[in-house]
Amino acid sequence: MAFPKKFLWGGAVAANQCEGAYLEGGKGLALPDMLLGGDVNTPRTFCPTIEKDRFYPSHEAIDFYHHYKEDIALFAEMGFTCFRLSINWARIFPNGDDAQPNEEGLAFYDAVFDECKKHGIEPLVTLSHYEIPWAIVTKYHGFYNRETIELYVKYATTCFERYKDKVKYWLTFNEINMPLMSPQVGDMYGIGVIQDVDLKRTAPCKFPDMKDVPQERLQALHNVFVASAKAVIEGHKINPNFMIGNMVCHVTRYPLTPNPKDMLETQRMDHIFNDLCGDVQVRGAYPYFAKKYYRSLGVDTSFMDDEADKKLLLEGAVDFYTFSYYMSNCITTDENADKIEDSMLAGAKNPYLKASDWGWQIDPDGLRWTLNKLASRYPDTPIMVVENGFGAFDKVEADGSIHDDYRISYFREHIRAMGEAVEDGVPLIGYTTWGPIDLVSAGTGQYAKRYGFIYVNRHDDGTGDFSRSRKDSFFWYKKVIASNGADLD
Ligand code: BG6
16 A cells, blocks of 8 residues: 555544543533433433533543543554644633633643654644534524634634644634534534523433524534634634644445436535535635525525625635545435434445444445545645544453454555555545544444544443553554555554
8 A cells, every 4th residue: 555655644532522621720611511421322412501410421531631641652652643633612712702711721732732742743633623612602602693703713813823833734623514414413513503492401402302493504604614714814824834624524425226316316415415515615615506405495595695705715715625434325215215323324224335333334445435536526635534433342351452353444444445545646645543542422422432442441331440451453553554554454
């Protein structure tokens, strides 16, 4: 496999899924702090108040806040040259609209980046990985309010100024297309627009019970685009060498049959859910198909024609394209086809693919297909895979070892597919696996859905001492990095 010489190898985490210490160091509440745990059959619920007898996984997560030195040393032992992490916005601006940033929060990330530097690891920083301060949700109605654009830009520029000599690679918003993929979940994950829910209620609220107002959701997404563009513009003023990217959740879609109706529906879904956000952020303008879709939901699209915003989107185009890739799905117009039971990623089952215990279909060739698609859609744009991984139940043997050959095999095939895409000519610059260390699942809130090369002794019943240990995949990935992707055995 011929990966480029300075290819970035590493892993990715999000603050809300690993840090814990949810009220330490002056941090305010962030939206994920209000989410309860679920499991494979029970989606997470949202509890808008903190109740003593309930379990909110982000509150302790894997306690990266106190273990970051040990964790970064383990990443270095695997040979990481890149570590993707997010800054928790509520650590920097605990109330979202504070006049001054919280120095203790800023100092924490200084220490983390210094630790990365000590080990020769390049940080890749996501500014918003779902961690919108709770106060912005309650006081401003999230990104539906244009004032939130300015709050975000202030937060972003504070980080750019503070870390301009420590961080070169930035992403503005994680999985920015989530509000299109899944309305209510997307409101939670990203735009912070919670509709028709009593925010003082003490009982949990299921996502499907929440109301969706497409006008608010899509206006908020537009404001997120503008916020991202402004951040890119300001970031380049602060340090012209910054590389600032987007981040899309790419669920690759195939037609289930060669029926032209399936082909058309697949193209339509691919356009809306996978391409729309990337087009806005990379090309700097809404694609031609956006208006028809928005209008089909009854949305007044005049915000798309605002001249000042159009100018910003164009000037604030990103420097590189990044995405998460876990699976592919099939699309069909046949209502009787065998469906995938996951509201967020709905589609039909592909008879050629196996799936994880959470129903996510495993498709390494789909990654090669996707990389080629993106390279032709966004010519001359460097691409990075910033999330890819296998959530699984792990078994700890009596001697403490963990034989996760299923995870090794998932990564082997995906890295092989990436290598083939590089040989195809795709300008791929790096790869960070999701959850190089076990962490809290975003979708289900579980610890049991483990992604790591590093095991964390922490469980869904709240037991465990947070100790870390190396799985078989740890040693395997170390070998892969050492050989720059050549040795996948
Ligand atoms: C992506 C998110 O959707 O997928 C991560 O950016 C998330 O935050 C990851 O953890 C895997 O999903 P899950 O639900 O298995 O944690």
